[in-house]
Amino acid sequence: MTDNKRAILTGAARVIARQGVRGLRVADLAAEAGVSTGLVYYHFKDRPGILRHALAFIGDRADRYTATAQGPTAAHPPDRRTLLEQTLLLEFQDVPEVRENSTAWGELRAHSVFDPELREELAAAGAAWVAEVAGHLAALCPDAPAGAVTAAAERLTALLEGLSARWLSGLLPLEHARGLLREAIRVEIGRLGSLGERID
Amino acid sequence: MTDNKRAILTGAARVIARQGVRGLRVADLAAEAGVSTGLVYYHFKDRPGILRHALAFIGDRADRYTATAQGPTAAHPPDRRTLLEQTLLLEFQDVPEVRENSTAWGELRAHSVFDPELREELAAAGAAWVAEVAGHLAALCPDAPAGAVTAAAERLTALLEGLSARWLSGLLPLEHARGLLREAIRVEIGRLGSLGERID
């Protein structure tokens, strides 16, 4: 991949984060990437092609920065609870790259209501994420029934999306969003724990 | 308000639900409402004006159909818990008008990330809604601290928005979404109850 092609993709993420999927103008994108409009078409054929590739690119990037949670940075092995919190809270960082990625991803999610083409990619990513969270929860509450664990994971991820939308549109301060989510994790773990006890 | 003005607003809700905010073409809207494009500008000045009024209209409509929960239909007074559940679950109905309203509202919410003009109205509606839910919760758990009640209300409404987005894009079946939300209500009430006890 040439430097310019990569520049177009990172530019696409930036423009989508700034103006939304439908607000993405090919001329803006070219300007953002510092190339001509012609080059955009040379590499990506047409507008839907740009969007498709941008999606994959943004998804990859999100995987990469959430993966750093388990990275070799931790000197002593982090406990499961911290791992779970990080997996979820990493979405709430006021770092330009993360915020940009979150915004673009949220926009794609919202856009998928009107564009069936996007749903497949989105559904797969969403399911994988629920499974990851459910994995952490199951490890923390080994006695809780599997159904309840999955439901808790679905609630936590859906809550995260709802909070993220409010944060990104400035309706909810970042720290408040993080606090609400942390509390929700505590509440859900508490509930799973009590379910486990009852089953004993 | 003239019939045609109202027709334009209901048409706007329908077109936004079908094509999204950015997919709304003034010509489409005029056709949907059965009027000329000129009339749209006569009543609403410009495209942003259409969106602003449509948002208010859709918000009002949502208030109206969630308000029926407390209506005179109930022979014996419904308990607070049922009232709370209905307030939240009424958003999840597969009735065309409700679905259309939810879709359009969700779209405007998502769009507000990129359009500061829409945020004020949205913030007010969101705050009122959190307050309503908090009111029900406070009545159910009179001993819980006010801060915890508000936080629970914020979580429940944010969760609802997250679940709603998934439902509307076909990623989550309606009944599943309802079940998850009902459970979340139970969990949050349980937590508020235990907080009340500790304070005694």
Add this chain to the structure above:
DNA sequence: GTACATTGACTGAAAGTTTAGTCAGCAGGC
């Protein structure tokens, strides 16, 4: 009760603007 003036809702075509997509051609490595 009828001629005249005024107003608000409304139309449709035309003007103006924005946007996706094309194309002829340049530069440089092989």
Add this chain to the structure above:
DNA sequence: GCCTGCTGACTAAACTTTCAGTCAATGTAC
């Protein structure tokens, strides 16, 4: 000489916005 990467002016279509003017209703002076 030819392939790949690249340019930017250009076109056609899509879209928003304006505007001159129609029409029905309402008032009002005689």
